Structures are given as C-alpha cells and as structure tokens.
Amino acid sequence: MRNKTKYSPDYTLLHYLLYMFMLAGCTIYPYGYVLSSTIDKHSTKSAMKKVADWQIGNFRYSTIGNLHDYGIDAWTNATLYIGMTEWAKIAGDSTYYHWLTDIGLAGNWKLAANFASYPKYRMYHADELCIGQFYLNMFDLYGDEKMASSTIERLDWIIDNPQDSTMLISNKQSWTWCDALFMAPAVYAHAAKIKGDDRYLEYMDREFKRTYNFLYDKENRLFFRDSSYFDKTEENGEKVFWGRGNGWVAAGLVNILKLLPENSAYRPFYENLFREFIPRLATLQSPTGFWHASLLDPESYPSPETSATALITYALAYGINDGLLGKEEYKPALKKSWDALLSTIDKDGKLGWVQPIGADPKKVTGDMTASYGVGAFLLAGSEIFRINK
Template sequence: MYKLFGTALAVLFSVSVSSQIPFTKVETKNMMRKVADWQIAHPNTGHEHDDVSWTHAVLYAGMADWAELSEKEDGYDFYYRWLLRIGSRNQYQLGSWMYHADFIAVAQVYLDLYNKYGQERMIWHTLARTDWVIGHPAKGNLELDYSRIESLDRWSWCDALFMAPPVYAKLYAMTGDKKYVDFLNREYRATYDFLFDKEEHLFYRDSRYFNKKEANGKKVFWGRGNGWVLGGLSEILQALPAKDKHRRFYEDLFVTLSARVAELQSKDGYWHASLLDPESYPSPETSATGFIVYALAYGINEGLLDKDKFTPVVVKGWQAMLDAVSAEGKLGYVQPIGADPRKVTREMTEVYGVGAFLLAGNQIYKMAQ
C-alpha cells in the first residue's frame, strides 16, 4: 500500500514539476523592458530600415503586446506613445507594393492601435488596401520566381503567412464583414496546400525548395520560416471569433505544426536555421526560437497544447533566449536577412528578432510564477 502510494505521489510530483515554469513575472517583465529599451535606443539603420517595413512590423507586434502589459501592470504608457509617434509620422500608411504580403504587415499594429484609441485615420490606408486587393485578387499560381515580380503577389512563401493573414483576421473580428475571412481562408488554404509537406508536417519556404536536400540528405525546412507560420497562426487564433466555422482548420494546423516543431528543438534549447539538419547549421538562432517559443507558450496558455508535454520545451527555449541577451539588453544570434544562416554570431541582431522576443515574453509572463 505504501509503495503504491509512494509511486502515485512520485508520478503526481513529476507531472507537477514538469508543468511548472521557473521564471517569475517580475523577472520576465524586467527582461522584456531591458530588451525593448535597448532596441528603442538603438534604432535599425540597416537593411529594411524604413518605419513601415516588414522587419519593423514584427517589432511593433511585439512592442504592442509589451505596451499593453506595461500599461496594465505598471500604468506606464511610454511604449504606446512610442508606437503612436511612429504611426503618426507615417500617417499610418503601408508599404508601396499593392499585393506583396510584407508591405501590409505593419497594418497589424495599426489595427491594434485603432482598437485602443478609435481614431479612424489609423485604418484608412489599411481598409483601402485590403478592400482593393479583395476586389481585385492577384492572379497566377504560387510558384515563386524572383525574376517575375508578380510571383510575389500571392502568399507564395511561408513567411507571408505571418505578414498578411493576421490583418484579414483582425479586420474580420473588428468589422464582422465576411469578405475578410473569406479572402483569408481562400488564400491561406491555397498556400497550405502548396507548401505544407504532409509527411514531415512542416512548411517549405517556397517552391524552390521542393527538391533540395540538406548535407545529410534530408529535406530543407527552415526554422525561422516555420516559426513565421506558427507566429502567424497564433495571431490569427487570437483574432478569430471562438465560434467561427473556419477556426478548427487553424487550430488543427497549429497543433500539428507545434507538435512537429517541438520534436526538433536542439539540445541547447534553440531551433537552428535548418530544422532537419541542425548539425550543418550549428549557430544558435533567436528569431526562429523566439517565434516558436511564442507559439508554444500561447498554445499552452490557451489550452491548445498539453501543458505537461510542452512546458519543458518552452522553458528550455526561453532560457536559451535569455542567454542570448547581453547585459545591456541587446538580443544576439539573430539571423540577418539574406545572409548565410550558418554564420550567426552573438553580435548579430535585427528588429524582427526583438519583436519575436517580446511576443514570446508576453506569453511567458502569463505562465510565470
């Protein structure tokens, strides 16, 4: 009897410990503030440095979550005022290309700001762009060819599933107009059918990778690309109404992709540039890791993912993220745009990596002691 009780108690204790997160809310919030403040003090002046670029759009998404947390917990509106200044000086405009997903990504934060402040000027350009695109949908297939600029008109690369779909999900939630969710579902499913490998349960970056192989002979699936998809799914699920008939598709895909990616975490806690050949890409990579930690933590918090199974993965990933932050608050090991993914160093940082860190931190805060 005692032996049985002891065994049951041990199992109960192990489950309890496995589902706990060893970070406190105070520690998490302080680290988020440090990273956010460092980035604000060191604005990006390099590649894709204009305010409405996709790189900054990802930063703003993380900053918006952090602004909400900071104001709610500390009554501190500095970060909201920072976002408002950026929106105001750009007249809440979008990027210049009509169809390209990267150029509408910044609308995500404009919609968040509109929901908070209710100023119509914040969404004029977003409504004009999305309504025109819905009324004049891009033609052509999803084969990506950079020599044909029109091949970027649709969501023909997996990163695009973070950039554009959440905008349409948020517009649907805001207006109740089904044209936004109908467009979202049609285009998202087309990309899913084209780029999702049903055997590996991972997304190809684009059609150019269908027949490529890594050094170890396995298929090529990028860590950050699949992180983009998981991050985008997290944003979509936060926007879509709970009773929407299409929600089940996104939830099922989120759970499937989360389970597969969780299996591929490296021993150091990071997800490296290549998911199936991390040995060829030994450098830590915090943008992929940040998006994946964000998504898995969100899934746990929303009851979509098993707490006992996924919490150790999240804890290990978040600790890896913390290890990449300097004493001053600079997030390192962020793979640059278009650079060799094998050569990522502690000194390399990019604004989208910081955005992923803040998105993840917000969900870690909800889990923390």
C-alpha cells in the same frame, strides 16, 4: 566571448562542454550564463523591458534605398511594433505607447508612402501588409479611424482586384513563401473583427489554404520556404526546412487564432493545423533549448538562432495558455526555450544570435541582431508572462 563558427576548434570544444554541463544537470548558453529552468513574472518583465529599451535606444530606419526591408513601415520593423505593442500592455508605462504612436504618426498610418504609384505586385505583397497588424492593434487601443483607414483601403482594393494566383516564388501577388503566413493573414482576420465583414475572412482562409496546400510537407509536418526548395537538400541529405520560416508560420497561426471567434466556422482548420505542426516543431528543439537555422540539419548550422526560437516559443506558450497543447507535456520545452532566449541578451539589453534577412538557413553569430528578432522575443515574452497568471 568571441564569436565562433562551426569550423572553429574552440566552438567544437564549447559544444562538447555544453553537453557535459547538460549531463551534469546544468545548462550553459552562448553568453556564458548558467540558468535555472524557472519562469516567473518578475524576471520575464525585467528581461522584456531590458530588450525593449535597448531596441528603442538603438532604433533606426531608412528613408531612401531599400525601404521594403528597412523603411519605417517595413515588415522587419512592423514585427518589432507588433511585439512592442504587447510589451506596452505589460509594462504599465505610457512611454512605450507614446513611442508607438510617434512611429505611426511618422508613417502617417499608411501602407506605403506613395500608394497610387506603388508597383502593382507590391500592392499585393504580403510583407507590405505586415505593418497593418500594428496599425489595427493601435486602432483597437485608441479608436482613431485614421489608424485603420489605409490598411482597410488596401485590403478592399486587393479583394476587389484579384491577383495572379500562380504559386511560383517569382509571383509576389500571391502568398508564395511561407513567411507570408505571418505577414498578411492576421491583417485580414483583424479587419473582419473591426468591420464585422466575413469577406475578409473568406479571402484570408482561401489564400492561406492555397499556400498551405502548396508548401506544407505533410510527411514531415513542416513548411518549405517556397517552391525553389522542393528539390533541394541539406549536407546530410535531408530536405531544407528553414527554422525562421517555420517560426513565421507558427507565430502567424497564433495571431490568426487570437482574432478568430471561438465559434467561427474557420477556426477548426487553424486549430487542427496548430495541434499537428507545433508539436512537430517541439520535437526538433535542440538540447540547448534553441531551434536552429536548419530544422533537419542542425549539425551544419550549430549556432543558436534567436528569431526562430522566439517565434516558436511564442506559439508553444500560446498553445499552453489556450489549451491547444498539454501544459505538463510542453512546459519543459517552453522553459528550456525561454531560458535559451534569455541567455542571448547581453549586459546592455541587445538581443543576439538573430539570423539576418534571408530565405534559407545561414550562419549566425552572437553579435547579430535585428528588429524583427526583438519583436519576436517580445511576443514570446508576452505569452510567457501570461502563463504565470
């Protein structure tokens, strides 16, 4: 099927046919699949393997140029490794652990190749910490100190050298954009678990709440991407709430909650936010099972958006698995979103409809993919697989 935009008559017809199929009790998706809303361990594992294998076979990273977005330790690829680590636990195949270990060795298990001369704001930059989640996950598996030492060193330096606390988006020393709530907090929570030192949690909690208080719209129960969107509106007059940006927060909450002890004094805030925020996202799911690039103006961005959908699906499944969301109430939405995600996998295993790197809603086409989208899909799959136990 050719990629269509919202201005294409054929694309409009496709959506009309989509709704007619839905009225008839069927579901049709962008690649033409008609799927049942069933979740089973075998098909989940098969889909995860297909996507993981395609991504490994087509994995590339830059060694010059924009390493912040495309280097081996970039946030984009770090998200892939986080998801791939969860897949490796399910796969029962050491091939994936070998691949992940090779990635760590290639990056020397370090946050940034040239620690001493990195520009100061990037010493704090949340995106640059995302790879630490992967390193600490690998430390948990192998217990090799070199896998964790660079990450712990960076966190210690940040805590000992207070950052500029200005919350405008121009300041990257603080977590001034909502994506940061996926990139950095879980690294601190994991360090606290490894080191048995609450100062990492104290820092994480303080900084998370500063971002929450600044970017969370309590009326809409959604996060602005950053301060530059406070006064912007979509074509329909609604506020701009980016699908993937809110997906980052949803998945970030999961990763924090996975690491916080059940009796932690910090836990109630994150559980309460989860119970408020994730159900709100569930109300914004489209009839096709996807979430769109713009949460409150899906008509301007009618295309599926896989990365937002995968991140939110991850949170929904976790919420059901851990009792934060009612299974009977939320499993139908989960089934729809998982079917939607499965429909974006082509015959070779390429995951499509992933919005490229950005900060706001953008148009998406079926041939667009990205490593962070695959990582998000594998995270979602890992919780979907768990739900069948």
